[in-house]
Amino acid sequence: MTGRTRDREVEIPRLEDYGISRTTGFLPSGAEGPPLQRLPGAYFEAWEALLDSLQGQLLAGQLRRRVRQLPELAASEATLGSGARTWQRAYLVLSFLAQAYVWGKNEAPCEVLPRAVAVPLVAVCRRLRLPPIVSYAAVELYNYRALDTAPLTLANLSVMHTFSGGMDEAWFFIVSVAIEARGAAALVAVVDALAAVRDDSHAALEDALASLQASVAALTALLVRMYDKNDPYVFFNRVRPYMNGWQHAEDLPNGVLFEGVLADAGANTNIPNGRVTPEGTYGKYAGASAGQSALIHVLDVALGIVHLPTANQPTSPSSASTPSKPVNFILEMRNYMPGQHSDFIDAVANSYSIRDYIESLPPNKPSSIKATTFFNNCVQEMKKFRSEHIKMVSVYIVSQANKRKDVGNAGVSAEVQSERLQNGLLARGTGGTNLIPFLKQARNETGDATISTTTTTTSANKTVTNRTNSSSSSSSTDV
Numbered sequence: 001m002t003g004r005t006r007d008r009e010v011e012i013p014r015l016e017d018y019g020i021s022r023t024t025g026f027l028p029s030g031a032e033g034p035p036l037q038r039l040p041g042a043y044f045e046a047w048e049a050l051l052d053s054l055q056g057q058l059l060a061g062q063l064r065r066r067v068r069q070l071p072e073l074a075a076s077e078a079t080l081g082s083g084a085r086t087w088q089r090a091y092l093v094l095s096f097l098a099q100a101y102v103w104g105k106n107e108a109p110c111e112v113l114p115r116a117v118a119v120p121l122v123a124v125c126r127r128l129r130l131p132p133i134v135s136y137a138a139v140e141l142y143n144y145r146a147l148d149t150a151p152l153t154l155a156n157l158s159v160m161h162t163f164s165g166g167m168d169e170a171w172f173f174i175v176s177v178a179i180e181a182r183g184a185a186a187l188v189a190v191v192d193a194l195a196a197v198r199d200d201s202h203a204a205l206e207d208a209l210a211s212l213q214a215s216v217a218a219l220t221a222l223l224v225r226m227y228d229k230n231d232p233y234v235f236f237n238r239v240r241p242y243m244n245g246w247q248h249a250e251d252l253p254n255g256v257l258f259e260g261v262l263a264d265a266g267a268n269t270n271i272p273n274g275r276v277t278p279e280g281t282y283g284k285y286a287g288a289s290a291g292q293s294a295l296i297h298v299l300d301v302a303l304g305i306v307h308l309p310t311a312n313q314p315t316s317p318s319s320a321s322t323p324s325k326p327v328n329f330i331l332e333m334r335n336y337m338p339g340q341h342s343d344f345i346d347a348v349a350n351s352y353s354i355r356d357y358i359e360s361l362p363p364n365k366p367s368s369i370k371a372t373t374f375f376n377n378c379v380q381e382m383k384k385f386r387s388e389h390i391k392m393v394s395v396y397i398v399s400q401a402n403k404r405k406d407v408g409n410a411g412v413s414a415e416v417q418s419e420r421l422q423n424g425l426l427a428r429g430t431g432g433t434n435l436i437p438f439l440k441q442a443r444n445e446t447g448d449a450t451i452s453t454t455t456t457t458t459s460a461n462k463t464v465t466n467r468t469n470s471s472s473s474s475s476s477t478d479v
Ligand code: HEM
Pocket: 172, 175, 176, 179, 223, 226, 230, 235, 288, 289, 290, 291, 292, 293, 296, 330, 386, 389, 392, 393, 396, 397, 428, 429, 430, 431, 432, 433, 435, 439, 442, 443
């Protein structure tokens, strides 16, 4: 051990300790198997049967009535057992029913979630350490099914549930699942890179970073496959409404009342965070977003990419002169991941800093420059991923929002309309973010993690400790 590589031993997280697979990453697999396609036994049949007919019930305008008629079933170890898959399946079923209930189909949203769904949903979410609303885990991680025994690629994936019943929505989910599966190799590379830092092994570090770069490039290649089978009009008008939450929803200003969820249950962090009433507790939660993918967070943390709170932006026309409080959307999304997965992000953050290690290498040595180049290649790939993602958001959200007739008020110039859209009217993100400026900030912050090859080190005897997130950051919004 040399002082240059570390000043004290820190832990390198083991994937298996966090329920993460070396082949499927954050997607459930392994000894407990893939996600359950149905809860076992007859007890939960009423939930499953209603989910089976979700689209039909929504179209007939009957879903809400049917939810109100559900029996009050208990979600506990006595009914769900102790294995993770039953709890994950219960979360998927209940969060889909809740989401469909609240938004309906071309109906006004409903503010009160009946106790037959609200109470078990909160119980299940407490167990999984998730908020009681549909999330990336529900629509992606716990929702996939392999068509065959082959690896989880786009050619072998299917999803079990959608809200619209359409193929565009299925493809929207499938692309993310394929990204998660391909991301498994990136997670392995991150852990290998941390071990290489511990061992002060340049060769191992270069191997790990090369693998990481290739993986991130593959994620971007998968991302752009979105265009193949997800039509932007269908996505914007038929799919995206069901991804919405009720943290900043104009038509649900109080959030949603979780009927039967009472104050004492609120001690836990995942419980509705709003007003308590005799009927239940109000909660305000963001909707489902791939910003909740732990994979991207791990890559950011491993590369020393730091995301700052989003710069002040007005959140609605009426508040145009009163900027909103800055929010760190990306950090907040860690509350919307299964607890084990956000624990893993923390464990990577608390392990060695790959970036600090490379910055501490002796300057101008070919080996230092080589390691820096491998590292920067990874950062550049992450930046490319975010650039492609911004283009995609422009196609799927900004352009679609621009086409909506009600955006173009007479007398408002096209320029002002466009600016309004960009600043978060119809183009507001699922989680209520001011969309494009926020995404550009995240992309620019990614670039900030680049290490200069001319100033590879600050001092030859600098020690590498656990992560300090030393990257400088900008909130510039150049395109
Ligand atoms: C039609 C395709 C997509 C659209 C329209 C879209 C839209 C959005 C929007 C609106 C946001 C802002 C946050 C929010 O409020 O939700 C966001 C964030 C994000 N999305 Fe997507 N997204 C798409 C596909 C994906 C995919 C497939 C991934 C990768 C798994 C992804 C990864 C992310 C990440 C990591 C963020 C957080 C911001 C960042 O870290 O740069 N998105 N996306």
